[in-house]
Amino acid sequence: MNNRLKVLRAERNWSQAELALRLDVSRQAVNAIETGKHDPSLPLAFRIARLFEMPVEEIFHD
Amino acid sequence: MNNRLKVLRAERNWSQAELALRLDVSRQAVNAIETGKHDPSLPLAFRIARLFEMPVEEIFHD
DNA sequence: ACACAATGTAAGGTTATGTTGACATAGTCA
DNA sequence: TGACTATGTCAACATAACCTTACATTGTGT
Numbered sequence: 423m424n425n426r427l428k429v430l431r432a433e434r435n436w437s438q439a440e441l442a443l444r445l446d447v448s449r450q451a452v453n454a455i456e457t458g459k460h461d462p463s464l465p466l467a468f469r470i471a472r473l474f475e476m477p478v479e480e481i482f483h484d
Numbered sequence: 485m486n487n488r489l490k491v492l493r494a495e496r497n498w499s500q501a502e503l504a505l506r507l508d509v510s511r512q513a514v515n516a517i518e519t520g521k522h523d524p525s526l527p528l529a530f531r532i533a534r535l536f537e538m539p540v541e542e543i544f545h546d
Numbered sequence: 547a548c549a550c551a552a553t554g555t556a557a558g559g560t561t562a563t564g565t566t567g568a569c570a571t572a573g574t575c576a
Numbered sequence: 577t578g579a580c581t582a583t584g585t586c587a588a589c590a591t592a593a594c595c596t597t598a599c600a601t602t603g604t605g606t
Contacts, residue, residue, distance in 0.1 A: 423527055460593055461526040464485055478540045513564055
C-alpha cells in the first residue's frame with residue numbers, strides 16, 4: 423500500500439507530531455505509515471481521509 | 485466499522501465461500517467481517533471495493 | 547558552531563486480523 | 577429420510593498493526 427500522506431502533510435505544513443495529534447495516534451505510528459513500514463487499520467485510514475477531506479482512494483493506492 | 489457486505493453479496497447471489505474465493509481469503513474471514521467481529525485490513529478493504537466496483541466509503545461506514 | 551525541531555529507527559509489548567480445522571444448525575432437494 | 581449447502585461459531589495459532597520508550601540522525605535558524 424502506497425500513500426500520499428507525506429505530501430498532504432507537507433501541503434499543510436504539519437509535522438508528523440502534529441498530524442499524529444490530530445489522528446490520535448503516536449508520532450511513530452504516523453512515521454511508520456509514511457515510510458511504508460505498515461498500513462493503517464481501516465478505521466485509521468478513514469480518520470486520515472476525513473482529516474484531509476478526500477476519499478480513501480485518493481490517499482492510498484495499490 | 486459497519487459494512488454492507490452481506491447485502492452486496494446477496495445482490496449477486498454469492499455465498500460467503502464464493503466471495504471468499506474471489507477475495508482470496510478464508511470463508512471465516514468473510515463471515516467475521518460480515519458479522520462485525522472485526523474490520524478487514526486496508527488492502528483487503530481495497531480488494532472488496534474493487535470487486536464490487538465502488539468506493540471504499542460506500543461499503544464501509546463509521 | 548550550537549541549540550533545537552523534525553524525522554527515522556529500534557526493542558519489546560499488546561491487540562487486531564487472518565489462517566486452518568472442526569462442529570452445530572437450518573434450509574433445500576432428490 | 578438422507579445428502580448437500582450455507583451460515584455461524586469456536587479454538588489454536590501466526591502475523592500485522594499499533595503502542596511506548598528511547599536514541600540517532602538530519603534539517604533549520606541564530
